[in-house]
Amino acid sequence: MPEATAVEELATLESTAQAELATATDEAALRGWNTKYFGDRGAVKQALAAIGKVPKEQRAGYGLEANRVKVALETTYAALLEQAKEAAMRKGLSENPLDVTLPARPLPRGTLHPATQILRQIYAIFAELGFRVYRTREVETDENNFELLNMPPHHPARDMWDTFFTTTPGQVLRTHTSPGQIHVMRENAPHPVRVILPGMCYRNEAISTRSEIQFLQVEGLCIGEGVTMCDLKGVITAFARRMFGPERQIRIRSSYFPFTEPSIEVDIDWPADDPNRDRLTKGTGWLEILGAGMVHPTVLKNGGYDPEKVTGFAFGMGPQRMLMLQRAIDDIRLFWQNDQRFLKQF
Ligand code: FA5
Numbered sequence: 001m002p003e004a005t006a007v008e009e010l011a012t013l014e015s016t017a018q019a020e021l022a023t024a025t026d027e028a029a030l031r032g033w034n035t036k037y038f039g040d041r042g043a044v045k046q047a048l049a050a051i052g053k054v055p056k057e058q059r060a061g062y063g064l065e066a067n068r069v070k071v072a073l074e075t076t077y078a079a080l081l082e083q084a085k086e087a088a089m090r091k092g093l094s095e096n097p098l099d100v101t102l103p104a105r106p107l108p109r110g111t112l113h114p115a116t117q118i119l120r121q122i123y124a125i126f127a128e129l130g131f132r133v134y135r136t137r138e139v140e141t142d143e144n145n146f147e148l149l150n151m152p153p154h155h156p157a158r159d160m161w162d163t164f165f166t167t168t169p170g171q172v173l174r175t176h177t178s179p180g181q182i183h184v185m186r187e188n189a190p191h192p193v194r195v196i197l198p199g200m201c202y203r204n205e206a207i208s209t210r211s212e213i214q215f216l217q218v219e220g221l222c223i224g225e226g227v228t229m230c231d232l233k234g235v236i237t238a239f240a241r242r243m244f245g246p247e248r249q250i251r252i253r254s255s256y257f258p259f260t261e262p263s264i265e266v267d268i269d270w271p272a273d274d275p276n277r278d279r280l281t282k283g284t285g286w287l288e289i290l291g292a293g294m295v296h297p298t299v300l301k302n303g304g305y306d307p308e309k310v311t312g313f314a315f316g317m318g319p320q321r322m323l324m325l326q327r328a329i330d331d332i333r334l335f336w337q338n339d340q341r342f343l344k345q346f
Contacts, residue, residue, distance in 0.1 A: 185303025260293025
């Protein structure tokens with residue numbers, strides 16, 4: 001019998017390898033087969049390395065065939081390995097079925113900061129009343145924070161707001177959101193406006209359970225022809241009812257702000273049966289929620305409006321104090337301390 005040619009040997013190698021592969025039924029057997037044929041000293045590796053020993057005239061044909069055999073075996077192996085893995089997984093699942101009724105492990109979820117929550121509540125109520133949100137700067141000019149709001153230098157009313165000054169002359173951290181009124185007016189005059197201006201304010205105050213040096217305010221401003229104190233009363237009443245419940249009484253007291261005339265402060269009554277009532281209302285039964293008034297003609301003029309033609313009302317409230325009342329929070333300092341035990345309650 002004549003000696004088998006190198007190419008014939010390749011054919012034998014292929015059929016033997018394929019036959020063995022067909023009997024490998026699990027992953028371990030398949031991997032054993034792979035080592036035998038494709039390991040460092042594996043038969044296919046050796047057949048490929050043997051190309052140099054093949055007679056010259058057969059070499060090209062041998063090389064092509066050797067590569068074809070290699071690819072064919074690799075392809076079959078990969079497909080069978082995939083099948084074996086899949087079968088093992090199915091077997092595992094049927095032997096140890098998953099209990100899909102087990103509750104999932106809870107994911108720790110963050111919540112909105114309570115200050116953000118109360119602000120959003122306020123935005124929603126005023127949105128229904130037709131007010132849009134307008135944002136203004138926290139570092140203000142002394143002119144906007146005081147002068148244009150009818151408080152010239154040395155005006156005694158400035159004592160109501162102990163201020164942080166920056167190193168830039170004439171620039172202060174705003175003590176209230178009221179300077180935002182000037183920005184809104186100058187951008188919109190002579191057209192009517194109805195906006196709320198939320199944001200951070202800063203005062204050089206003695207920190208206590210009710211007062212922080214950094215706190216939120218929400219300013220409101222409505223300007224147009226024929227706007228009256230009745231409109232202010234209506235808006236404030238509607239707001240307080242939505243915020244604190246329909247049963248609440250609202251009390252309006254006269255007050256003083258240099259930028260409104262007349263000026264008022266607004267209280268709401270606290271339910272007589274609430275055990276926190278005395279503590280929260282300092283024994284009076286009434287709680288102040290905001291300052292407000294009809295925009296002073298000088299301020300209207302400073303904003304670019306003609307006080308002969310239009311009138312307006314403005315108010316300024318403290319959302320953190322409102323949330324304190326709503327949820328019986330007894331210390332305003334909790335807001336910015338980032339204590340999870342406090343924040344997780346909201
Ligand atoms: C003002 O700041 C006026 N600009 C309000 C205003 C606007 C009146 C428009 C008229 C027209 P007042 O200083 O009272 O007013 O502050 C308003 C609210 O801000 C207070 O009722 C309180 O809820 C809140 N607030 C004031 N100071 C602090 C503080 N240190 N910490 C936390 N909240 C404060």
